[in-house]
Amino acid sequence: MSTTNPATHPPDDPPTDPSAAADDGRALRRMQFGWYINDWANAAFSATVLTVFLGPYLTEVAKNAADANGDVHPLGLSIRAGSYFPYTVSFSVLISVAVMLLTGTVADRTGRHKELMCGFAFVGSIATMGMFLLDGDRYLLGGGLLVVANIAYAVSVALSYAYLPGLAAPDERDAVSSKGWAYGYAGGGLLLIANLALFQGHEALGLSSGTAVRICLASAGLWWALFTIVPLLRLPSRAGVTPARAAAVAADAAVAARADEPAAGSLRELGRTLKGMRRHPLTLLYLAAFLCYNDGIQTVVSQASLYGSEELGMEQTSLVTAVLLVQVVAIGGALLLGRIAQRYGAKRTILGSLVGWVVTLALGYFMPAHQPAWFYALACMIGLVLGGSQALSRSLFSHLIPPGREAEYFSLYKVSDRGTSWMGPLVFGLAYEITGSYRSAIISLLVFFVIGFAVLVKVPLRRAIEAVGNPVPERL
DSSP states (O other): OOOOOOOSOOOOOOOOSSHHHHHHHHHHHEEEEEEHHHHHHHHHIIIIIIIIHHHHHHHHHHTTTTTTTEOGGGGGOOOEEEGGGHHHHHHHHHHHHHHHHHHHHHHHHTOOHHHHHHHHHHHHHHHHHGGGGGTTTTTHHHHHHHHHHHHHHHHHHHHHHHHHHHHHHEEEGHHHHHHHHHHHHHHHHHHHHHHHHHTTTTTTTTTTTTHHHHHHHHHHHHHHHHHHHHHHHHOOOOSSSSSSHHEEEEEEEEHHHHSSSSHHHHHHHHHHHHHGGGGGGHHHHHHHHHHHHHHHHHHHHHHHHHHHIISSSOHHHHHHHHHHHHHHHHHHHHHHHHHHHHHOHHHHHHHHHHHHHHHHHHHHHHHHHHOHHHHHHHHHHHHHHHHHHHHHHHHHHHSSSSOHHHHHHHHHIIIIIITTTHHHHHHHHHHHHSSHHHHHHHTHHHHHHHHHHHHHOOOOHHHHHHHTOOOOOOOO
16 A cells, blocks of 8 residues: 555644634534535435335336246346345445445545545436336336446445544544434435325325335435535535645645546555555454444344344334334434443444344344334334444544545445345345244344454554554543
């Protein structure tokens, strides 16, 4: 990995003029609000499209196109119509890994984080709005739009993470990250409530259920596009710098980026980054811990509805209510754990949240069937630890990144978030295959939280932060 150019990231001298300090404070708050609204904007895609509506609807569209054996034939392959949606998601995740890594390198070289972040957001939102055309047997159209939208979402989110180091001092980063996560759950939850109301009342509005779903899908794209205008106007081009240095750093980066051919230079830089990460083994150790326990988190979230319907006998209305409860409670959970981290440190708070996940899984294992009240309680427990554990993991990782490499490293972070999410579902599926019980499958996920906890305990955070040349927060 090449060393950071001091001309690109000069030290931020504290302003001596009180008026200059006030202006800088206002500029910082403006940037923070733009960053929060970016989470508010893109969470609509995650909540409305991926979590609730697209999976069942695209599966029905694929079944409409299936042959007598129930198979569809994308790209000449024969697959079950019921597997089309998860296979398409998996394919998009694999492609997004490569696109995230390359785009993160380009962003750090050119200093055009905002342009790339918002550009991918607009591409994803347009693809999502295009899902309104998904009817009949147009499963190939639906799959193509899903691939484009999911890749664009992944890249845009990874680039947004890169802004965190410039938005808050080291000791304030946990609170800012938690607030951003809360904005995301609030925005995604608000649109989801409106869309669920539309879907439940579609007959009174004279709409078919399919038309209602297509309106809900398109509304997520429109929401995503409209609110992305706010970060486009409020964030600087380059991520990871304070308001006082944003313009100068962006100009220096633009000059440096013109030194050689951008595409070839970015590929060489990506290779140096991947090799250079070996110089920071403690950062890699933290990534390994996050990879493990976050895979457990993602699997619990993705399989909770299946567990509720198949093992606990929950009806669709109860499952949808539980999804909304997770969204709402996660807002408070993210803010609460952010406050706890200010007092006890992010590492201890994350470790505590992992204990909370273990307790949640244990209660889920013993939960009685056909009892919606207990299922809602489980959803509340998931929401309580979900937002905080992810928000604090993000802010903690921001301390472990060499200055000037924010987008590249956060792209690797998102790879561990999205690109390795096959491990949890595989263990879950194998446990069910062997035992025939979803209760055994859900309790098998304990291994991810136990291993992640054990690895995170071993990470010497203070030494890891010093190793990459960043200031060490007072509390870790």
